[in-house]
Structures are given as C-alpha cells and as structure tokens.
Amino acid sequence: MPTTLTLRCAAPEDTRALGSAIASLLRAGDVVALSGELGAGKTCFVQGTAAGLDVTDPITSPTFVLVKLYEGRLPLVHCDVYRLETLRDVQDLGDEVLAPDAVTCIEWGDAITPLLPEDRLEVELVHGEDGVRIVELRGHGSRWTDVDGSLSEVCEPWR
Ligand SMILES: Nc1ncnc2c1ncn2[C@@H]1O[C@H](COP(=O)(O)OP(=O)(O)OP(=O)(O)O)[C@@H](O)[C@H]1O
Ligand SMILES: [Mg+2]
Known part of the structure; x- marks a missing residue:
C-alpha cells in the first residue's frame, strides 16, 4: 500500500468523514500535522477526528488560544501554530502537545516540521x-x- 493517498472531499461532511475515519487508526502518541492555506478545511478535518475519538465538546478553531485539550476515547490536543513565530513560542505551548498519552493534531504543522x-x-x-x-x-x-x-x-481517490 502507498504511504501517500490522495482523496477528493467534495463537501465539509466528506472532510469530517475522512477525519473521523483517520481517528479509528489513531493510537496514543500519534501526531497528525495538517497543512493547507487559510480556509482549506484543517479545523473541519480535526472536527471529524474529534468525533471519531468520541470527543463531545465542540471543536472550535484554536487560532487565538493556540492549544486546546479535549477528553475523548484518547485525549485530543488540537493546536494551531499559525501565529507562533519563534521556536520558544512553540515550546511554550505546553507539555500536553506531543504527550505520549494523547493524539496531537497541529494546524500549520508544516511550519514546524523540524520540531515534529x-x-x-x-x-x-x-x-x-x-x-x-x-x-x-x-x-x-x-x-x-x-x-x-x-x-x-x-x-x-484523486488521480
Ligand atoms: N471538502 C470541502 N468542501 C467544501 N468546503 C469545505 C470542505 N472542507 C471544509 N470546507 C469549508 O471550508 C471552510 C474553512 O474550513 P476550516 O475552518 O476547517 O479551514 P482551516 O484550514 O482550518 O482554516 P484556517 O487556516 O483559518 O485555520 C469551512 O466553511 C468548511 O466548512
Ligand atoms: Mg483552522
């Protein structure tokens, strides 16, 4: 099987369904790094992942709060590093980010690839x-x- 899979999500429901399907594969300590321009659907995908992890609290964009922790089948850490400028900023996010017992979903994760x-x-x-x-x-x-x-x-599947 390929290590890359490209799919077409026609509507927000599809993006959420894909995020939810990914959740069924996730284990404690897993990291999902999301990328894509403003409004691409990163938060929408994480909403699906959260639903798949039985998170009941609503998932909102963490753009201003930077990091949020949700209780589910596994703890879900949702962060957005768009506004972070320095390595120190990222390290200041807290111990729950990349914690071994949680799943961490990082919006704009491509901005901090060396730290992942x-x-x-x-x-x-x-x-x-x-x-x-x-x-x-x-x-x-x-x-x-x-x-x-x-x-x-x-x-x-796309192409
Ligand atoms: N597959 C899709 N088809 C059409 N619209 C979609 C799809 N997936 C998500 N959207 C819509 O795109 C909009 C932006 O989604 P979302 O907030 O998840 O993007 P984002 O990448 O997190 O943005 P930001 O960069 O601001 O964090 C929402 O209105 C969402 O419903
Ligand atoms: Mg977002």
Missing part, C-alpha cells in the same frame, strides 16, 4: 475546482509506512 517526530501523518488540504478539497495523506516514519487504502472508501 519522524512518525507522523501529514494531511495537506488544497482547494480544488468548484470548492472541493483535494486531501493528500502522507505517512512518515515506521508508524505510518502504510496509509490505509480503505480510506478511499470514505472519499473518492
């Missing part, structure tokens, strides 16, 4: 024609040598 563990799932969302989103899932490290091909049953 080798084992991570990268999710890049790109605006496609007619408002759809093309979502590329890239597995990094031994944890993610295979990105589950069954995800293409959730959203249509």
